Amino acid sequence: MTATPALPASDPSRPTATVPGSKVLYGADYNPEQWDPSIWREDVALMRQAGVNTVSLGIWSWALLEPAPGQFCFDWFDEVLGLLVEAGIDVDLATPTAAPPSWFYRAHPEARLVEADGTYRNGGSRGICCPHSPAYAAAAARITDAVAAHVAGNPHVTMWHVHNEYGAPGGDCHCETSQAAFRDWLKHRYGCLDELNRAWGTAFWGQLYGDWSEVTTPRHSGTALNPTCELDFARFTSDSLLARFTAERDIIRKHFPRTPVTTNLMATNCPANDYWRWAQDMDVVSTDYYLEADSPESQIWLAMESDLTRSLAGNRPWILMEHAVSAVSWQPHNRAKMPGEERRNALAHIARGADGVLAFQWRQSRRGAEKFHSAMVPHAGTDTRVFREVCALGGELTGLDELRGTEVRARVALLWDWNSFWAQDLAWRPSVLMRHREQMRRVYEWLWDRGTTVDFVHPEADLGRYDVVLAPASYLISDAAAANVAAFVHRGGRFAALPFFAVVDDEECVHEGGAPGPLRDVLGLTVEEVRPIPEGCEVTLAPTPAAGVPQDAGAVTATVWSEHLRLAGARGVWNAVDGPTPGPAITVHDYGRGTAVYVSVVLQPRALATVLDPLLDLPIDKPATLDGGRPRNLEAVTRHATDGSGRAYTVLLNHDAVAHRLALVGNDLLTGRELHATEPTTLAPGDVAVVCHETTGDH
Ligand code: GAL
16 A cells, blocks of 8 residues: 655754744734835834734735736835834744735636636635646745845844645645646556556446546536545645645745744644644644634633644644734624633633744734734724733733743643544535534543643554543544554553544545454454434433443433444443444443543533543643632643753633632742742632742653
């Protein structure tokens, strides 16, 4: 089998770069081209007032920097750069290739991106052209080189921001050039057409290919497409966009060999790219995150985003490159943040490893598509709640510089693999309700509620530092991943898999003998049949004596999914007592020195707690309050110094509308107060504390 390596080695010639500077980065996308030059001076004065130390410049400036092909205009840009430098504000300089100029579309209509149904994506908005277009590649290289050469040697350009959110809007192109590029990619992957026919299973529906020219991208067709073709196309698109990033990065490196290069990811929100591969090619990982403001769990999805980004960064610090200080403008209903909410959001990212918090954008636009999107300087000016909070946060962040470079140490990991997600969400699965995102979220929410900090990890990566590994949505498991998980359990790890687990291999071919394929021995069972539960229906589960919960713990209910399990060594700990599949629904199996739990039904977060807490012995990272218990909406994460000093920083966030009293020891960096165990500390509703304290040992 010819598999694309999951985790390419990073370039050993590059030093491990890190977040530039010595301060927590604070700032925004700065789009001065929207404004009269007289505003620019006011902008930098206000940036100083707000404590801004870094701005991302030039993201949308291609048409202004190169008004006609090959003709460059840097006058306005030099003036802005000069003002920023004079004010001591560092520049995260962008390559402007996410918005090709109108002249480019006119000269190269063939470079337009073609959707699966044959429609062209025209200019007039923003977004990449065809990522395989030679004309786009040449034009992007030319402007990248021109900008980098123009500022070469400028020490105030402390970071490079390539393009903008590769994959948003999607970069999957179906033009003739892309068809040829896809065929080349497939030739490299499979070597010969016979091998492609085998891997794609083209005997099914007589899809056999006799000549490479017959192989196409998964374009709009009669009904369901070949799933392996679709999966390969997703991999190919991620690789193609990554190639565009590395092409620009390498041009920059010629002029700025030691300056970190990043591109803003969209960690949990980007279906287009396999970010495990991308992160290997970035000097610093950065992401954009926009709050799901209407969700009552918004703080949980924010935390999940941060944890994934930190994990992509290999547990090194990362940067929140964009977020909104208040409302966005593209959700159906754009809720403005409440007083104090932005501070809590920003510090929640810092808690989970961010060394910088930047916004979109500095000054709120008066014209254009995003004029109703909040910004650090709102339409109503500086005498506003938003600007006052922006300034206050800037002041607070200057007191947190010592957190830079410290690390979060999770003992629990969730397997996360874009290949599996692409495959799981293809057409014609047993239930459309079984999407990977909801499965991940239910598990993450349960762990967030109880205060267990998690990393995300690629299924083939080293699991050695974790006590517990969970697979909430691992529909696709490669042989290497299965061996990795088996070794983890055998060595004594605690593992739990959730339903629709290990069904296919990396060719989207169902594992021989059925699920959970190569992990049948580890879980001690075979899935004989999946039996989705109709929408609106529930199944009741009751514990067996082996469940480790009091027998009067009561029943839990499951939805969406059930499986008929044939046990071969595993013991049932919760049984379905009604529904389509009475019998064992949740099982435990001892394997080597470890334990493997299988959950064959869909459970809500509270039910996951009832069922899995007694089985997995998970660590808890949030303190109990003096009033007893660990309130759900009290969040606590600790960052540890890496210098052996034993110093640690626990960020406590009260998302509740009531105060919580805690026995804390240390120094709150936000208030400067010394905290003693004998004097209760009250964390007011919505408030945050960053407590510096000493630890003994690793934790
Ligand atoms: C991001 C994008 C920004 C801005 C922002 C608004 O996706 O990178 O340029 O459009 O959304 O929320």
